[in-house]
Amino acid sequence: xxxxxxxxxxxxxxxxxxxxxxxxxxxxxxxxxxxxxxxxxxxxxxxxxxxxxxxxxxxxxxxxxxxxxxxxxxxxxxxxxxxxxxxxxxxxxxxxxxxxxxxxxxxxxxxxxxxxxxxxxxxxxxxxxxxxxxxxxxxxxxxxxxxxxxxxxxxxxxxxxxxxxxxxxxxxxxxxxxxxxxxxxxxxxxxxxxxxxxxxxxxxxxxxxxxxxxxxxxxxxxxxxxxxxxxxxxxxxxxxxxxxxxxxxxxxxxxxxxxxxxxxxxxxxxxxxxxxxxxxxxxxxxxxxxxxxxxxxxxxxxxxxxxxxxxxxxxxxxxxxxxxxxxxxxxxxxxxxxxxxxxxxxxxxxxxxxxxxxxxxxxxxxxxxxxxxxxxxxxxxxxxxxxxxxxxxxxxxxxxxxxxxxxxxxxxxxxxxxxxxxxxxxxxxxxxxxxxxxxxxxxxxxxxxxxxxxxxxxxxxxxxxxxxxxxxxxxxxxxxxxxxxxxxxxxxxxxxxxxxxxxxxxxxxxxxxxxxxxxxxxxxxxxxxxxxxxxxxxxxxxxxxxxxxxxxxxxxxxxxxxxxxxxxxxxxx
Amino acid sequence: xxxxxxxxxxxxxxxxxxxxxxxxxxxxxxxxxxxxxxxxxxxxxxxxxxxxxxxxxxxxxxxxxxxxxxxxxxxxxxxxxxxxxxxxxxxxxxxxxxxxxxxxxxxxxxxxxxxxxxxxxxxxxxxxxxxxxxxxxxxxxxxxxxxxxxxxxxxxxxxxxxxxxxxxxxxxxxxxxxxxxxxxxxxxxxxxxxxxxxxxxxxxxxxxxxxxxxxxxxxxxxxxxxxxxxxxxxxxxxxxxxxxxxxxxxxxxxxxxxxxxxxxxxxxxxxxxxxxxxxxxxxxxxxxxxxxxxxxxxxxxxxxxxx
Numbered sequence: 001x002x003x004x005x006x007x008x009x010x011x012x013x014x015x016x017x018x019x020x021x022x023x024x025x026x027x028x029x030x031x032x033x034x035x036x037x038x039x040x041x042x043x044x045x046x047x048x049x050x051x052x053x054x055x056x057x058x059x060x061x062x063x064x065x066x067x068x069x070x071x072x073x074x075x076x077x078x079x080x081x082x083x084x085x086x087x088x089x090x091x092x093x094x095x096x097x098x099x100x101x102x103x104x105x106x107x108x109x110x111x112x113x114x115x116x117x118x119x120x121x122x123x124x125x126x127x128x129x130x131x132x133x134x135x136x137x138x139x140x141x142x143x144x145x146x147x148x149x150x151x152x153x154x155x156x157x158x159x160x161x162x163x164x165x166x167x168x169x170x171x172x173x174x175x176x177x178x179x180x181x182x183x184x185x186x187x188x189x190x191x192x193x194x195x196x197x198x199x200x201x202x203x204x205x206x207x208x209x210x211x212x213x214x215x216x217x218x219x220x221x222x223x224x225x226x227x228x229x230x231x232x233x234x235x236x237x238x239x240x241x242x243x244x245x246x247x248x249x250x251x252x253x254x255x256x257x258x259x260x261x262x263x264x265x266x267x268x269x270x271x272x273x274x275x276x277x278x279x280x281x282x283x284x285x286x287x288x289x290x291x292x293x294x295x296x297x298x299x300x301x302x303x304x305x306x307x308x309x310x311x312x313x314x315x316x317x318x319x320x321x322x323x324x325x326x327x328x329x330x331x332x333x334x335x336x337x338x339x340x341x342x343x344x345x346x347x348x349x350x351x352x353x354x355x356x357x358x359x360x361x362x363x364x365x366x367x368x369x370x371x372x373x374x375x376x377x378x379x380x381x382x383x384x385x386x387x388x389x390x391x392x393x394x395x396x397x398x399x400x401x402x403x404x405x406x407x408x409x410x411x412x413x414x415x416x417x418x419x420x421x422x423x424x425x426x427x428x429x430x431x432x433x434x435x436x437x438x439x440x441x442x443x444x445x446x447x448x449x450x451x452x453x454x455x456x457x458x459x460x461x462x463x464x465x466x467x468x469x470x471x472x473x474x475x476x477x478x479x480x481x482x483x484x485x486x487x488x489x490x491x492x493x494x495x496x497x498x499x500x501x502x503x504x505x506x507x508x509x510x511x512x513x514x515x516x517x518x519x520x521x522x523x524x525x526x527x528x529x530x531x532x533x534x535x536x537x538x539x540x541x542x543x544x545x546x547x548x549x550x551x552x553x554x555x556x557x558x559x560x561x562x563x564x565x566x567x568x569x570x571x572x573x
Numbered sequence: 574x575x576x577x578x579x580x581x582x583x584x585x586x587x588x589x590x591x592x593x594x595x596x597x598x599x600x601x602x603x604x605x606x607x608x609x610x611x612x613x614x615x616x617x618x619x620x621x622x623x624x625x626x627x628x629x630x631x632x633x634x635x636x637x638x639x640x641x642x643x644x645x646x647x648x649x650x651x652x653x654x655x656x657x658x659x660x661x662x663x664x665x666x667x668x669x670x671x672x673x674x675x676x677x678x679x680x681x682x683x684x685x686x687x688x689x690x691x692x693x694x695x696x697x698x699x700x701x702x703x704x705x706x707x708x709x710x711x712x713x714x715x716x717x718x719x720x721x722x723x724x725x726x727x728x729x730x731x732x733x734x735x736x737x738x739x740x741x742x743x744x745x746x747x748x749x750x751x752x753x754x755x756x757x758x759x760x761x762x763x764x765x766x767x768x769x770x771x772x773x774x775x776x777x778x779x780x781x782x783x784x785x786x787x788x789x790x791x792x793x794x795x796x797x798x799x800x801x802x803x804x805x806x807x808x809x810x811x812x813x814x815x816x817x818x819x820x821x822x823x824x825x826x827x828x829x830x831x832x833x834x835x836x837x838x839x840x841x842x843x844x845x846x847x848x849x850x851x852x853x854x855x856x857x858x859x860x861x862x863x864x865x866x867x868x869x870x871x872x873x874x875x876x877x878x879x880x
Contacts, residue, residue, distance in 0.1 A: 091846075094621030116621040225823070290713040290730050294822055506617040510845040517838065524823035548643020 046370060047076045051093065051100035053109070054158075054355065054436035055081035063430015067423030068386055073374050079433050083230070094118060102371055103358040104158065104436050106232070108503045110356040114146060114154050120359040120368065123153040129376035131383075135160050135438075138351050138498070145500040156375070157352025157498070159440040165350040165496040165572055169442055170315075171456070171480035173345040173491070175241045178312040178333040181468050183209065185330075189475065194340045195278045198311075202287050205310050212307050220287030221311045223279070223527075224300040228520045234265060234512070235272055236523045239279065242313055243271035247342035247492045251562045253515065253554045258342065258492045260566060262559055265519070266543045266551070273539065279527045280535055293524055305413070324409045330468040335481035342490045345482075349440055351498035357438060379438040381447050387432050388441040388452035391422050396454065404448060405459050497568040501561050508557050511550035518545050614850040634851040654741075655831040659809045661745045666805060669753050670798050673760035674790055678782065689761075692754025703751060704819035707734065735824040744829060748816060759801065760794055767793040803871055807864035810856050832856055 047060075061069065061077040069075050080100055082089045090109060093099050099118055103110075113119045126132050132139065138160045143153045163169055177198060187204040190197070202220035209218050227237035234240075234252050243250055247258035248271040254262040255270045263270050282288050289309075291299065303309050304320045312318065312333050322332040359371055377383045389396055389404070390411065399405045408416055408427075415426040423430060441453040450457050455464075478484035485491035504512060522542035529535040579587075614634055616627040639645050672692075679685040695703075710716045711733035718730040771789050780788070814833035821829050830838070832852070840849035872878045 088840075091620040095623070097621075112621055116623075118621060293735055293824065294708065294712055506619045506847065509619060510839075510848055513839070513845060521823040521826055528824075545643050548641050548646075 045070070045074050045076060046367065047078050048102055048367075048371060048374070049100035049360075050077055050079045050102045050104070050434060051082075051090075051360075052079050052102075052104045052434055052436065053082055053090075053106055054104055055079050055433055056083055056435060057081060057433040058084040061433050063425035064391060064418045064423035064427070065386070065430050065432045067430075068391075069374070072377065073370060075370065075374060077434065098362045099360055101360050101363050101367060102375070103356075103360055104434070105155075105356050105358060107354055107356060107501065108232075110155050110358060111146060111500060111503055113358070114149075118361050119154045120361045120363065121152050121154060122359060122372070123151070125372055126153050126156075129372065129379075131376045131379040132156070134162070135379070141351055141498040142356065145498055147500060155356040155358040156379075156438060158355040158357060158436050158438065159349045159353040160438065161348045161350045161440045161443045163348045163350060163443070165347060166493070167348050168345060168482065168486075168491070168493050169348055169451070171482050172315040172318075172335060173343055173482055173485065174315055175244050175313050176315070176335045176343055176481065177245065177338055177341075178318065179336045180205075180310060180331055181334050181472065182329075182331045183310065184336060185471075192336065192338045194338060195274070196281070198338055199278075199282055199285060199287060202282070202310050203285055206287060214306075216303075216306060216308050217289075218308050218310065219289040219303075220282055220285075220309075221279075221292075222289035222295075222300045222303050222309045223292035224295055224297045225293065225520075225524060226296040229516050234516050235519050239272060239275045239523060242275045242278070244344035245338070245341045246271040246274065247344050249344050249494065251558060252512070253551060253558045254562065256562065256566070258344070260570065262562065264551075264555055266539075266546060268539065276523055276526055277535065280529050283527050284530070288527070293528070320413065323413065324463070327464055327468060328466050330466070330471075332468060334468070334472055335484075337476065337484065337488075337490075342492060343485055344492045344494065347493050347496045348442065350496045352496075353440070355436065357436075375438070381445055384437065384439045384443070384452055385445065385447075387437050389454055390427070391418070394418060394422055394427075399459070403459050404450075404454075404457055406454050406457065406463075495569045495572040497565065497572060499565050499568045501564060502557075504557075507550075508554060511554045514549045515546055515551055515554060518542065518549060611850060611854055614847050614854055616847060618847050620846075630847075634847045635855075637848065638851065650827060651830055651832055651835045654828055655810055655812060657741050658744055658829075658831060659812050661741055662748065662812065663802070663805060663809075665745065665749070666802055667798070668749065669756035670760050670794065672753055673757035673764060673794075674786055676757060677761060677764050677790070678786070689754065689757075693758070694754070695751045696755035698751070700751075700815040700819045703747065703816075707747070707820075732824075734820070735822055737825050737828050740825050740828045744816065744820065747820075759797060763794040763797040764790060799871070799875065803867045806867045807860060809863055810860050 058079055058081040060066070061079060066076070069077060080089065080093075090099075094109075094113065094116070097116075097118065099113065103113070103119065105113060110119070126139065127136060135156075138157055139153060139155075142155055142157050143149060144151070146154070161169075177192075179201070183205045184201070186208060187201060190201060192198050192201055199220070206218055206220055211217055223238045225236065228235075230237070232252065233250070235250060240250050243255070249256045250265065250272065251262070253265050255265055255267065255272065256262055265272050267273070279288065289295075289300075289303065300309075301320060304312070304317065307321070312321070318333050326332040357375065359368065363371065378387075385392075392398070393407075395408060395411055396404050396406050410416065411427040412431065413428075415428040418424055418427050418430060439452070442451050442456070444450065445452050448457075454460055473479060476484050478487050482491065519542065522538060522545075526535055526538045526542075529538055613624065615629060615631060616624060617630050617633075618624055618627045637644070638648060676685060676689060679688065708715065712718070713730040713732065715733075717733070718727070721727045722730070767790065771793075772785055775785050775789060810832055812831055812833070814831065814837050817829045817831050817834045818837065821834065833856075836849045836852045836856070839845045839852070868878050
């Protein structure tokens with residue numbers, strides 16, 4: 001009897017204690033609850049919490065890049081990725097007053113966080129580091145653009161370049177139609193007049209090659225819905241990107257025309273309608289992968305790597321197919337011009353690509369110093385080479401002539417095993433999970449006087465002077481795709497500027513989100529529309545629904561917002 | 574030793590109060606404290622700006638729910654889906670009961686255990702995994718479509734996951750596949766509570782198996798059934814969002830977006846916290862109302878209340 005009483009009493013005490021323990025506040029404010037491994041002691045291993053809007057990976061940085069950072073700075077990187085964990089991560093974490101130790105934020109978020117005191121003032125120290133001094137003009141421009149800022153430095157732009165805000169130094173623009181060269185030749189290298197011509201070409205290719213060698217079906221295109229709504233974009237990613245083929249740039253609810261005027265996204269003469277119709281036509285001609293409506297990027301990407309997809313449109317997509325061997329045998333993807341197109345491209349990201357690096361306001365002095373050391377290295381040529389070129393001895397080596405030569409070109413594509421001395425594991429698995437740079441890959445590396453990006457090295461270009469490239473150059477009369485566009489006057493370059501744009505009010509944020517969802521849902525349904533009449537009637541229904549959700553207010557807000565940016569761009573021109 | 578002026582009874586009262594105290598604290602913290610969050614519905618709150626710096630806007634977000642036809646239509650369609658799917662569940666709520674009765678009739682013990690385990694297991698599989706299975710089997714290039722194609726029965730894949738035909742019923746099927754075994758446990762317990770003597774007596778009187786089920790088992794577990802139905806009615810509006818969240822896509826969203834999912838879609842990502850809080854306040858109010866209504870009905874019909 002007594003024992004029973006004691007036990008029940010103990011239970012009560014234990015339960016109460018358990019309850020109260022759950023409510024306790026963490027006393028360790030500086031750390032924001034980054035469990036394990038974090039020690040503030042000088043010299044010990046320190047875990048940095050990276051709040052990183054660019055990352056596709058959440059967790060501790062593994063593999064060879066972890067070793068690079070650990071060996072040099074004794075740091076571990078714990079990456080918190082809203083792209084993985086959901087955008088609510090930003091809202092909940094910022095509401096607690098501590099986002100993390102190192103922050104990579106969208107421009108609007110950066111502005112909000114500075115206002116709310118979530119970002120550390122780094123004015124006193126930043127220009128003590130040489131690698132930041134090089135970019136003083138760009139860093140100052142970003143911070144001076146902050147509202148009510150009197151010369152303080154809070155953030156560092158992402159992907160800055162050391163060229164100019166109006167130049168264009170890449171060979172291939174971000175988005176353009178790309179076809180497999182051998183298949184294009186096989187159907188007689190037809191001149192492609194417009195989007196219909198492009199569909200004809202894809203249909204002809206698909207007819208000749210309905211299946212891969214292993215029997216998997218081949219499609220004109222494979223789409224994926226899981227990127228929709230990211231990057232503050234209204235409209236589905238697979239359409240928004242392609243609108244740049246007609247010189248237009250979607251600015252949320254508006255389309256910026258090449259002549260500098262804005263039209264609504266819902267304008268039937270605009271490029272969103274045009275490209276959506278293009279996919280609808282493609283679908284009705286049986287050129288679109290039927291999985292397009294439910295698969296994720298990973299499945300779509302697997303098909304691209306497997307040769308099941310005939311049309312690429314991102315420049316980086318080539319990385320999933322174009323190995324050096326395929327470039328040599330001519331089966332690689334390359335830009336093929338469509339005659340009625342005019343391509344929009346953002347100029348060199350001199351002032352940065354739009355996102356911002358910052359340091360959380362809650363870090364202590366010791367941690368702060370080590371973060372700054374790390375970031376300055378990250379921005380230095382040595383750091384940038386690890387990000388853009390990989391490991392010396394594994395991904396490239398220095399030749400006797402002092403130039404860099406590529407090695408293991410398929411390291412990323414095939415996730416090659418990395419030797420133990422560099423950290424082991426797969427190369428892709430251990431790749432830099434921060435996925436955002438301070439210095440752009442197209443910047444000139446002061447150590448070699450060539451861009452960081454391997455595909456721009458003189459040694460690589462010599463190697464890649466393949467038959468395929470020569471045929472292409474002969475047919476289109478230019479060395480590189482971007483040069484062809486410049487020569488034929490079909491490239492619209494939008495200067496890079498650094499301006500702070502107004503942040504959404506609560507009302508606008510709600511409208512924007514609801515409109516985003518509505519446009520995306522309707523767009524996918526329209527791709528499946530049976531005919532033009534159904535397509536148009538769906539478009540009209542979408543427009544009505546959008547107006548009910550407050551699209552007009554949204555357009556007004558966006559117009560005011562992007563006119564600021566447009567004016568700045570015009571001033572540079 | 575100091576003598577207290579409390580009587581024995583009072584001491585017992587205090588002691589027993591201490592026994593329930595942990596649970597009271599639990600309820601206060603997890604059920605009442607969150608109600609404080611309702612204030613967000615009356616402010617223009619947008620993180621990272623703290624609530625103390627946000628402007629008070631009164632009923633603005635409540636009004637915005639119904640301010641024009643498109644929004645009203647959206648709300649109606651969300652409510653329609655919620656009611657339809659809860660309604661189907663309610664309409665078929667006898668299913669686990671019948672399942673339990675038949676399960677109970679299986680005389681071969683190992684087989685009975687096997688069936689019970691197999692039907693209970695899906696309850697512990699998360700919806701994400703259920704969808705992964707569904708995707709692999711029913712997607713356009715999934716197992717079923719590939720098989721049908723191979724056998725030459727179809728030339729174009731059938732959109733099981735994207736089509737909206739019978740979508741509510743399909744959702745109910747998934748739910749039942751996952752929950753039926755679990756839900757029948759309660760009834761199995763109720764059945765084992767029925768006095769064996771009734772069954773023996775009926776057998777002596779020559780009642781068939783069906784007659785025993787009809788006249789003894791079912792009346793025996795009907796009170797359990799009613800209590801469960803009443804409780805389900807009270808949560809009529811909250812049919813959970815996980816299932817619909819994983820199964821939603823641009824094509825079927827119009828029919829599977831239920832209230833909980835709508836609130837989630839509104840709040841997460843866009844930071845539409847005030848608006849979605851406003852929605853959940855209304856939802857809670859309606860749920861409380863429903864609970865009282867069913868309780869009232871129960872009192873009238875069965876003569877006993879459930880709360």
